[in-house]
Each structure stands twice: as structure tokens, then as C-alpha cells.
Amino acid sequence: xxxxxxxxxxxxxxxxxxxxxxxxxxxxxxxxxxxxxxxxxxxxxxxxxxxxxxxxxxxxxxxxxxxxxxxxxxxxxxxxxxxxxxxxxxxxxxxxxxxxxxxxxxxxxxxxxxxxxxxxxxxxxxxxxxxxxxxxxxxxxxxxxxxxxxxxxxxxxxxxxxxxxxxxxxxxxxxxxxxxxxxxxxxxxxxxxxxxxxxxxxxxxxxxxxxxxxxxxxxxxxxxxxxxxxxxxxxxxxxxxxxxxxxxxxxxxxxxxxxxxxxxxxxxxxxxxxxxxxxxxxxxxxxxxxxxxxxxxxxxxxxxxxxxxxxxxxxxxxxxxxxxxxxxxxxxxxxxxxxxxxxxxxxxxxxxxxxxxxxxxxxxxxxxxxxxxxxxxxxxxxxxxxxxxxxxxxxxxxxxxxxxxxxxxxxxxxxxxxxxxxxxxxxxxxxxxxxxxxxxxxxxxxxxxxxxxxxxxxxxxxxxxxxxxxxxxxxxxxxxxxxxxxxxxxxxxxxxxxxxxxxxxxxxxxx
Amino acid sequence: xxxxxxxxxxxxxxxxxxxxxxxxxxxxxxxxxxxxxxxxxxxxxxxxxxxxxxxxxxxxxxxxxxxxxxxxxxxxxxxxxxxxxxxxxxxxxxxxxxxxxxxxxxxxxxxxxxxxxxxxxxxxxxxxxxxxxxxxxxxxxxxxxxxxxxxxxxxxxxxxxxxxxxxxxxxxxxxxxxxxxxxxxxxxxxxxxxxxxxxxxxxxxxxxxxxxxxxxxxxxxxxxxxxxxxxxxxxxxxxxxxxxxxxxxxxxxxxxxxxxxxxxxxxxxxxxxxxxxxxxxxxxxxxxxxxxxxxxxxxxxxxxxxxxxxxxxxxxxxxxxxxxxxxxxxxxxxxxxxxxxxxxxxxxxxxxxxxxxxxxxxxxxxxxxxxxxxxxxxxxxxxxxxxxxxxxxxxxxxxxxxxxxxxxxxxxxxxxxxxxxxxxxxxxxxxxxxxxx
Numbered sequence: 046x047x048x049x050x051x052x053x054x055x056x057x058x059x060x061x062x063x064x065x066x067x068x069x070x071x072x073x074x075x076x077x078x079x080x081x082x083x084x085x086x087x088x089x090x091x092x093x094x095x096x097x098x099x100x101x102x103x104x105x106x107x108x109x110x111x112x113x114x115x116x117x118x119x120x121x122x123x124x125x126x127x128x129x130x131x132x133x134x135x136x137x138x139x140x141x142x143x144x145x146x147x148x149x150x151x152x153x154x155x156x157x158x159x160x161x162x163x164x165x166x167x168x169x170x171x172x173x174x175x176x177x178x179x180x181x182x183x184x185x186x187x188x189x190x191x192x193x194x195x196x197x198x199x200x201x202x203x204x205x206x207x208x209x210x211x212x213x214x215x216x217x218x219x220x221x222x223x224x225x226x227x228x229x230x231x232x233x234x235x236x237x238x239x240x241x242x243x244x245x246x247x248x249x250x251x252x253x254x255x256x257x258x259x260x261x262x263x264x265x266x267x268x269x270x271x272x273x274x275x276x277x278x279x280x281x282x283x284x285x286x287x288x289x290x291x292x293x294x295x296x297x298x299x300x301x302x303x304x305x306x307x308x309x310x311x312x313x314x315x316x317x318x319x320x321x322x323x324x325x326x327x328x329x330x331x332x333x334x335x336x337x338x339x340x341x342x343x344x345x346x347x348x349x350x351x352x353x354x355x356x357x358x359x360x361x362x363x364x365x366x367x368x369x370x371x372x373x374x375x376x377x378x379x380x381x382x383x384x385x386x387x388x389x390x391x392x393x394x395x396x397x398x399x400x401x402x403x404x405x406x407x408x409x410x411x412x413x414x415x416x417x418x419x420x421x422x423x424x425x426x427x428x429x430x431x432x433x434x435x436x437x438x439x440x441x442x443x444x445x446x447x448x449x450x451x452x453x454x455x456x457x458x459x460x461x462x463x464x465x466x467x468x469x470x471x472x473x474x475x476x477x478x479x480x481x482x483x484x485x486x487x488x489x490x491x492x493x494x495x496x497x498x499x500x501x502x503x504x505x506x507x508x509x510x511x512x513x514x515x516x517x518x519x520x521x522x523x524x525x526x527x528x529x530x531x532x533x534x535x536x537x538x539x540x541x542x543x544x545x546x547x548x549x550x551x552x553x554x555x556x
Numbered sequence: 557x558x559x560x561x562x563x564x565x566x567x568x569x570x571x572x573x574x575x576x577x578x579x580x581x582x583x584x585x586x587x588x589x590x591x592x593x594x595x596x597x598x599x600x601x602x603x604x605x606x607x608x609x610x611x612x613x614x615x616x617x618x619x620x621x622x623x624x625x626x627x628x629x630x631x632x633x634x635x636x637x638x639x640x641x642x643x644x645x646x647x648x649x650x651x652x653x654x655x656x657x658x659x660x661x662x663x664x665x666x667x668x669x670x671x672x673x674x675x676x677x678x679x680x681x682x683x684x685x686x687x688x689x690x691x692x693x694x695x696x697x698x699x700x701x702x703x704x705x706x707x708x709x710x711x712x713x714x715x716x717x718x719x720x721x722x723x724x725x726x727x728x729x730x731x732x733x734x735x736x737x738x739x740x741x742x743x744x745x746x747x748x749x750x751x752x753x754x755x756x757x758x759x760x761x762x763x764x765x766x767x768x769x770x771x772x773x774x775x776x777x778x779x780x781x782x783x784x785x786x787x788x789x790x791x792x793x794x795x796x797x798x799x800x801x802x803x804x805x806x807x808x809x810x811x812x813x814x815x816x817x818x819x820x821x822x823x824x825x826x827x828x829x830x831x832x833x834x835x836x837x838x839x840x841x842x843x844x845x846x847x848x849x850x851x852x853x854x855x856x857x858x859x860x861x862x863x864x865x866x867x868x869x870x871x872x873x874x875x876x877x878x879x880x881x882x883x884x885x886x887x888x889x890x891x892x893x894x895x896x897x898x899x900x901x902x903x904x905x906x907x908x909x910x911x912x913x914x915x916x917x918x919x920x921x922x923x924x925x926x927x928x929x930x931x932x933x934x935x936x937x938x939x940x941x942x943x944x945x946x947x948x949x950x951x952x953x954x955x956x957x958x959x960x961x962x963x964x965x966x967x968x969x970x971x972x973x974x975x976x977x978x979x980x981x982x983x984x985x986x987x988x989x990x991x992x993x
Contacts, residue, residue: 066559074557091560100569117577118614120570121668125606128669144558151563212576220617367634376633445635447644449628458642461635474631485621510626512619519617 050345057348059154066090069159070166076340077167081414083333085170086145086185090162093148098138099124101148105316106138108146109192111199111308113215139165141173141319143185156351160358163337168330175422176325178318181230188315195308202301214302217523218288218309224487225288225310226317276494283488286310287502287524290489296498297529306527321480324426328382332417335359335383365442376477385429386417388438399436426478434474436467446473451509485512487534498530505539511546512536521550528552577614578674584609589670589678594821597857598807598828599843601679602835604672608665676832701793710790724787733780734773742770802840803892803924805831806881808874810899811847811865819931823898824861826929826971830896833975838892844881848874850904854881869902871946875914888922895919895926901944908949915950920957927975928962935966 055072056065070090077083093101103120104110136157138148147165149158173179184191203211218225277283284290288310292303319326338359342352365380366372389407392400393416396408407416420429439462446469448459460466460473476482486505493499504512517534525532529552536546578585588607596605638644670678706719746766749759807827809815815823834841845860846852849867852874878895886893903911920926928950943951953960965971 063559063561067557070557070559087557089558089560091562093562093565094567096567097562097565097569100567103570103573112572112576114573114576114580114614115616117570117573117575118581118666120574121577122666125668148562212580216616221619223618223620365633368632369634369636373632373634442633443635444631444633445638446629446631449630449646451626455643455645458638458640458644459629461638461640463640466640470631473629476629477631483621485619487619508627510621510628513622516615516617517619519615520619523617 052345054348054351055159055341055346056155056351059156061153061155061158063092065155066092066158066162069155070162072341072346073159073163073167073337076337077163077171077333080340081333081336082418083167083171084174084418085167086143086174088166088170089144089146090166091146091148092151094151095127098135098148098150099127101138106140107192108140108189109196111196111215112203113219114212115219137161137165139169140188141169141179141183141185141315142188145170145173145185154351154354156347156354157358159341159347159351160334160338160355164330164334167337168333169326171333172322172326172329172421175418176318176322176425177423178321178425182318183315191311195312198308199305202305206301211305213526214305215309217527218306220520220523221287221291222309222313223484225286225306225313227286227289227314228317228481273491277491280492282492283490283503285486285488287487287489288313291524291527294492295528298527302527318425321425321427324376324378324382324478325421325424325429326382327378328384328386329417329421331359331363331379331383332386367443381430384438384442385433385435386420388435389413389416389420389433391437392435397437403435404433427475427480430475430478431471434471436462439467439470444470444474446470482507486539500524500528500530500532502532502534504534504536506536506545507539509538512548514548517548518550521548522553525550525552581609581614584613585670586678586681589675593679593825593828598824598831599857601828601832602672602676604670604675606667606669608667611666614666679828700796702796704792704794706789707792708786708788708790710792714790714793716789716791719789720783720787723789724783727784727787728780728782731780733782734776739770739773739777742766742773746770802842802890803834803838803894804842804844804886805834805894805896806878807843807845807860808852808878808895808897808899809845809847809860810849810869810871810874810902811860811863812849812867812869812902813864814869814900814902815864815931816933818934819898819900820861822931822965822968822971823929825968826898826927826965827896829971829975830894830927834894842886844878846874846877846881848877852877868904869899870907871899871903872907872911872914875911875919879914879918882922893923895923897926897928898931899928899946900932901930901946903944903946903949905945908945911946912949912953915960916953916957920953920960924959926957926960928960929971930962930964932964932966 055068061069070088077085099120101108102123103116105116110116136150136153140146145166147161147170149161149165153161173185179185199211199215280294281290288306291298292306292310295303295306298306338347338352338355341347342349347355363377363380363383365377366374390413392404392408393410393413396404401408410416420433424432443462445458445462446460446466447456449456460469462470486507488503488505489500490503491501493501512534521532521534531552532550534548535544536548537544585607588609592605592607593601596603706716746763749763749766752759805827809820809823831841831843843857844854845857846854847860847863847865848869848871849865850870850873851867854877855863874897882888882893915926928946930944930947947962947964950960950962954962961975963970963973
């Protein structure tokens with residue numbers, strides 16, 4: 046679809062006003078919705094100052110949050126970096142809510158405001174609304190109300206039970222935050238009609254396979270269910286969501302303490318999809334802003350000058366230093382996401398033989414938007430890389446895999462960007478983005494109900510990497526204080542269930 | 557789509573969190589402030605500044621996998637010449653197969669900037685200053701109201717009656733409000749006309765006219781108030797800083813070998829506190845550093861605190877040097893002179909009479925305040941009643957001169973009492989000044 050060139054660019058120079066923002070937004074919206082068929086929540090754009098951006102940073106980007114010293118710590122650290130000029134501020138912040146709130150900074154030039162609107166208000170917004178992880182785990186309409194509730198509830202608790210008590214509880218809950226998410230979809234509550242249908246189905250199956258011969262078998266001599274199993278089932282064990290378990294079964298918690306644990310847990314759950322989709326989320330937003338800005342330029346809605354300004358900023362954003370450049374600090378999620386999506390677009394429209402072999406599903410099919418939107422909706426970082434990282438990109442980035450075996454004195458290069466290495470590299474890179482592998486697999490396995498109520502946890506050790514001992518001791522101390530009885534964490538080898546290490550912690554005495 | 561302008565929203569949303577953070581890390585921050593005072597010039601004590609505290613004190617633990625050990629695989633970009641199977645020596649340090657830098661394993665200190673108020677608060681807290689003194693030092697009550705013309709709004713107690721009446725009068729004149737005399741004149745005329753016996757020609761007409769005029773005057777008087785709200789004038793006050801004056805502060809210190817680092821640190825805190833006090837009280841404060849062994853010299857701050865000169869100890873040399881500087885640059889009529897002397901108390905015995913005489917006859921008469929602190933080792937020795945030679949020389953001055961204070965100090969919390977008299981005296985003076993006004 047082509048449109049006539051605009052008579053006049055939207056703006057010249059770098060100054061902006063609210064009227065211009067509105068016109069920019071309208072232009073971007075037209076392109077986003079008609080040309081790229083993005084599906085977004087309604088937008089709300091808020092203009093803020095640098096000072097307010099620092100404030101927003103400190104409360105994980107949310108417009109309102111409860112009070113805790115750790116946010117103050119982040120604030121003073123960011124403030125210093127910013128004021129000394131060591132780090133610039135982000136141009137925008139966007140919140141996964143409905144309506145989708147984007148913060149844009151007043152210091153941005155008109156070009157940057159255009160970029161930011163395309164990036165956040167359309168790119169991120171589209172991703173939030175469509176990606177399955179967000180749809181499954183977060184409630185965009187309710188989050189701001191919930192945070193409002195959380196803030197006032199915690200403030201109320203501080204008044205009633207003392208700041209010190211609430212702070213201690215929050216410290217403990219924050220330490221367990223990463224162990225406070227459900228990693229698998231909750232069991233949907235079944236309704237009675239469905240239940241009846243299932244029962245009928247089962248009965249039909251039983252009728253079908255009925256054979257009178259079974260009746261002649263001697264009665265089963267299976268032992269009655271062990272008491273251990275019964276107890277574990279009653280307690281819903283094993284359980285990977287430690288905060289959930291504490292909230293539901295902690296023996297010595299007050300109701301308000303349970304509620305605060307719940308607040309921390311639900312907020313952790315809200316952010317869980319963001320941690321799983323960093324690469325895709327940024328990739329999607331970067332792809333959108335790049336496409337939209339290019340379209341605006343083609344149609345003469347932005348000047349050559351501001352297009353160059355955009356390109357410079359875009360290039361900075363997707364810059365990926367190489368491992369030996371001295372600036373390397375891991376992969377840049379913008380580069381990775383944008384690179385793969387750009388490559389997918391190339392494969393759709395202009396594939397090589399290699400692409401046809403690797404991506405028979407969509408190579409040469411032409412429908413770039415459809416393919417990308419499908420990817421944005423149905424994948425997370427790990428599966429996205431596994432599925433879409435092409436040999437072309439592996440060669441382009443010159444990726445290689447280094448293996449570090451504990452038993453060997455030197456590191457070895459396990460794979461490089463050649464025929465034999467592609468799949469290996471792709472799998473290894475995908476694993477780096479698999480939270481399930483990067484985070485320790487810790488579960489509550491049992492409680493010694495007959496004895497001293499010791500809480501037993503297991504860490505299933507993958508690849509021989511144990512927990513950081515100092516931190517583990519501190520977190521377990523927190524956990525023991527919440528549980529009020531002993532806590533034991535056993536680190537077991539994932540393969541042969543060999544015990545590698547045991548941590549034990551007693552609760553601190555109540556003052 | 558909505559565009560909301562949030563720039564005008566009140567800022568400082570993170571203030572509470574910031575305060576909580578400082579409270580949480582108080583011990584570490586206090587230690588860091590103490591440390592950074594050593595590096596600060598005494599004139600910069602109340603500037604904002606960067607401090608760093610160990611990460612341990614504010615660490616937020618999580619359950620995470622260690623950054624070393626185990627079997628790991630890592631993908632990196634930018635391969636130039638590695639081939640599959642190449643061996644790479646393990647990088648030094650514990651960062652295993654890849655860099656996990658930036659996870660903050662406690663190797664780096666946590667740095668941030670304290671504001672001026674926060675810094676001062678911690679500094680003063682460390683010295684265990686009472687709140688009243690702290691408030692004075694922080695300069696919260698450092699302005700006095702001063703008359704500055706009149707204003708149309710204000711509190712009733714500030715109503716200026718003369719000015720209000722003046723305004724009312726000029727308004728009445730300008731609007732030609734009929735006065736009592738006008739009214740009386742008309743009333744008299746009416747009375748005259750009514751008194752005609754028998755009534756003359758045209759009397760009824762005239763009476764009508766006069767009564768109408770009378771009514772008009774009455775109405776006009778009612779319309780134009782005697783005192784209208786627009787006439788009200790209030791005395792206006794403007795907050796002005798306390799009297800502008802200049803002061804010079806002499807820091808005298810013994811730098812012979814017997815002064816340990818601890819003693820110098822105590823002396824520095826003492827000087828800093830006095831300086832802080834003076835900058836609150838005077839607009840312009842100069843500091844002169846004089847160190848001495850058996851002879852004295854005016855030096856810069858760096859040399860003053862960080863150099864050791866070998867030699868004996870003759871205190872009077874410093875006093876003479878100070879008097880020389882005073883006569884050269886700081887005429888006592890124009891300058892408030894403050895003297896702070898720190899020493900470990902050593903002095904050559906035969907110098908004591910001269911020192912005491914110089915102090916009594918030349919320095920005390922021209923000085924606002926002279927404070928002597930005798931700094932001691934950190935462990936307080938058993939008090940055996942022995943006095944250092946300088947202490948015994950100064951002892952008689954203490955009794956006779958109200959502007960002389962002396963104190964033995966072993967620990968930084970003992971510094972404040974030396975200055976207490978000073979704070980006391982200044983607030984008394986101000987109270988007296990208020991009483992007069």
C-alpha cells in the first residue's frame with residue numbers, strides 16, 4: 046500500500062509541543078494500524094522530567110509502588126550515575142497496563158519523541174497485548190489498581206505494626222521473590238458441566254475396554270497409600286513457589302503478613318513474563334520503530350535531517366560490541382531481537398536455498414507482518430531463538446560457543462559458525478535465555494509434621510553449579526524467620542540424586 | 557489517546573525510600589562520612605559529596621547459582637580466529653567460563669551522593685551535638701524580620717492605623733464625601749427656612765430643594781464609607797539575613813612529632829565545627845592556619861594537617877605569629893577574631909609565662925572567643941591529676957576571661973562541650989537584643 050507523499054513534514058527542528066505530539070502520534074498510529082496491522086491497548090502518553098524519570102527507575106518503572114529502602118538504594122545509585130554523566134537515562138519507560146502508559150522525557154527532541162512513540166506506544170504495547178506469556182500471567186487492566194491497593198495496604202501495616210516489622214518481612218519476601226512465581230499455568234478450575242462430560246467420557250472408555258476376564262484376577266495386594274504421600278498431597282508438595290507455600294501454610298504468620306507475602310508474590314508474577322521475553326520485547330519494539338520511522342521518511346513526514354538523527358540513535362541502540370572489544374557485557378537484547386526479526390523478514394521475502402531448508406514453513410511466503418506477529422504472540426526468548434536464529438545471523442555475528450568444564454584446566458571452543466556448529470550454537474544461546482535453566486531449580490519437598498516441623502527444600506543441581514553459599518545462607522535465614530522453625534536445603538545432583546551440599550538454618554529468636 | 561503533562565507533579569517521590577535507605581545503612585554511611593571528613597577541607601565540611609560504603613551492609617541476597625565452578629557453556633559474538641576444539645586458557649579471577657561482571661559480588665563499593673543536609677546531619681550527629689546547636693548550625697533560623705514598607709494584606713496585628721487613616725482621608729477627599737460641616741450647614745438652612753413666620757414666597761420650593769440636597773448628602777455619606785477595606789494598610793516585614801559581618805578564624809596547632817594522627821583528626825574536627833559555626837553567624841569568614849614547633853609559620857590547609865615538622869615546642873611563637881598576621885591584615889575594628897588552638901599540651905617550661913601574658917594582654921582583648929583544646933590519645937589515661945605545662949599556664953585565664961574556653965578531648969564526642977559556651981553566649985546575646993527591640 047502506498048500513500049501520496051505528504052506536502053510538508055510534521056516538524057522541522059527539534060522543538061515540540063503538545064499539539065505536535067498529537068500530530069506525530071496520529072501519523073504513527075496510521076502507519077502502525079493500517080500498514081503493519083498492530084494490535085494495541087489504548088495509549089496514554091505522559092511527559093515527565095529527568096528527575097521524575099529517576100523516580101520511576103527506582104520503583105521498577107511503575108507509577109506507584111510501596112515504600113522500601115531497597116528502592117532508595119537503587120535511586121541513589123542511579124542518581125549518582127546520571128548526575129556524573131556516566132549513564133544517560135532511557136528515552137522512555139512503558140508500563141504493561143491497559144491503557145498502556147508510556148513515559149516520554151521532556152528533554153527529547155521532536156525526532157526522539159517520534160521514535161519513542163513508535164517504539165513504546167506501539168512496539169512494546171503490541172507485544173504486551175499479544176504475547177502469550179503476558180496474556181497468561183498478567184492482568185493489564187488491574188495492575189495499577191492492585192499497586193494502589195498494595196501501596197496503601199503496606200502503608201497501613203506500617204502504621205499499625207511498625208515500620209521495622211514490615212521492613213523485616215519485605216526483606217525476607219524480596220529475597221525469595223524469584224522463588225515466588227508459578228512457572229507453569231495454574232490449573233483451571235473446572236466447572237461442573239465439564240466435569241460431568243469428562244466422567245461420562247471415562248465411563249464410556251471403561252465400557253469399551255471391559256473384559257470379564259479381569260474379574261478372575263486375584264485382588265490387588267497393593268499397600269495402602271503411604272502416610273508420607275498423603276501428607277505431601279495434603280500440603281500440595283512438592284511446591285516450587287516458596288512464597289505461595291508460606292502464604293498458604295506458614296504456621297506462625299499473621300494474616301497481614303500473609304497478605305504482604307501475597308502482594309510481593311503477585312508483583313513478582315507480574316514481572317515474570319518480562320524476564321522471559323526481554324529479547325523479543327525489545328526486538329519487537331525496535332523492529333516497529335525502525336519500520337515506522339522508515340515509512341514516515343518515505344512519505345516525507347519527517348525530514349532527512351531528523352531521519353539521520355533517528356538512524357544515529359537507532360545504531361547506538363543496536364550496537365553489539367564483540368567479546369574481545371573491552372565493552373562486552375553480554376548480548377544486547379535490542380541487537381539480538383531486532384537482528385533475528387529483520388532476518389526473518391528477509392527470509393520471508395528473499396530467501397536463499399539454505400533458508401528454504403532451515404525454515405520451510407515461511408521462507409519465501411512473503412507475509413512478513415503475519416510471520417512476525419505470529420512469532421511475537423506465541424514464543425518467549427528461549428523458544429524464539431531456538432526456532433528463528435538462522436545460520437545467516439550466526440555467521441553475521443560470528444558466534445562461537447565456549448565450554449567450561451570443571452574437570453579441565455582450560456576452556457575449549459565447542460562450536461563456531463560453521464555447518465557443524467549452527468545447531469549447537471543455537472541451542473546453547475537459547476539456553477542462556479531459558480530462565481528455567483539459568484535460575485536454580487528449588488522446591489519445597491516436605492515438612493516434618495510429626496517431628497519439629499522442619500521445612501525441607503531441594504535444589505536440583507544442573508551442570509554441577511551450586512548455589513552461591515553466602516547469599517543462600519542469608520536467604521535461608523530469612524526463610525527460617527518466616528517459617529519460624531528449622532529450614533534445611535539439600536543440593537542434589539539432578540542426574541544421580543547424589544547429595545552435594547546441605548544448608549541448615551534456625552529461625553532467629555523473636556525479640 | 558491521552559497526553560498527560562506530568563512535569564508539574566510534585567517531585568521527590570523517592571525521598572521516603574532514600575531516607576529509609578540511609579537509615580538502613582546508617583552505620584556504614586556514618587563510617588564513610590567520618591572517613592571522608594579526613595579528606596575534606598574544613599571549609600568544605602558542609603558540601604554535598606560522594607561517599608562509598610561497602611556493599612555488604614546493604615546487600616540484598618537472592619538464591620542464585622554461583623558464578624564459578626560447574627560445567628558451563630556460553631555463546632559469544634565476534635569470533636575472529638578460533639576454530640572448533642581450540643583451547644583457551646581460563647581467564648584469571650573467578651569468573652568461570654564467562655564474565656559475570658556486574659552481578660555485584662561485593663568486590664566493588666556502593667557509591668552515591670549525599671546532599672549537603674544529609675552530610676551535615678551525619679557529621680553533627682557524630683559529634684553528638686544537642687538539637688538546639690544543630691539547628692543553629694544548619695542555619696535554619698538565620699534570618700530576622702525587618703520592616704519593609706506597607707502592604708494591603710496582612711495580619712490584623714500588623715495593621716498600621718496612621719497609614720490606614722491617611723489613605724481613608726485622601727480617598728474621602730478625592731471622592732468628595734460630604735463632611736459633617738456640610739450636613740450641618742444644610743440642616744441649619746432648613747431650620748432657618750422652617751422658622752420663617754409667616755411663610756414667605758417660594759419657601760416651600762426652597763425647603764423642598766434643601767431637603768432633597770440633605771437626602772443626597774446623607775446617601776452619599778452612606779455610599780462612601782469613612783474607612784473602606786481598600787484603605788487598610790499593614791506593616792510589611794521582610795526576612796533578612798542576620799547582620800552581615802566578617803570574621804577571621806585562626807587555627808593554631810602544634811605539629812611537633814608528639815601529635816599523633818588521632819590527635820590531628822580531633823583537632824581537625826574541632827576546627828571544622830568552629831568554622832561551621834562561624835559561617836552560620838557571619839557572612840564572610842576567612843581562615844588562617846598557623847602551625848608551630850619552636851617557631852611558627854602561616855601555612856595552607858594541606859600543609860597544616862598533613863606535615864610534621866621536627867623541633868621543640870614553643871607556643872608563644874604561634875601567638876606572636878598570629879598577632880603579626882592580625883596587625884598586617886585583620887584590623888580588630890573591622891574583623892571579628894576567633895582563635896582555636898589545639899595542642900597536646902607540651903610547651904617548654906620557661907615559655908609558659910610569656911604565652912599566658914600574650915594571651916591575656918594581647919589576644920583575649922581583641923578576640924571574640926578563644927578556645928583551646930588539649931587533644932589526648934584515644935585511650936583515656938588514668939587521671940592522675942597531673943597537668944600539662946600549657947594547661948597550667950592557661951588555667952588562670954579560664955577563671956578571669958569569659959571569652960576563653962579550654963577543654964581536654966580524647967574522643968570526638970567530647971569536642972562539642974568546648975564550643976557549648978560559645979553557642980550559649982551567642983544565643984544569650986540574641987535574646988538580649990530581642991528584648992531591647
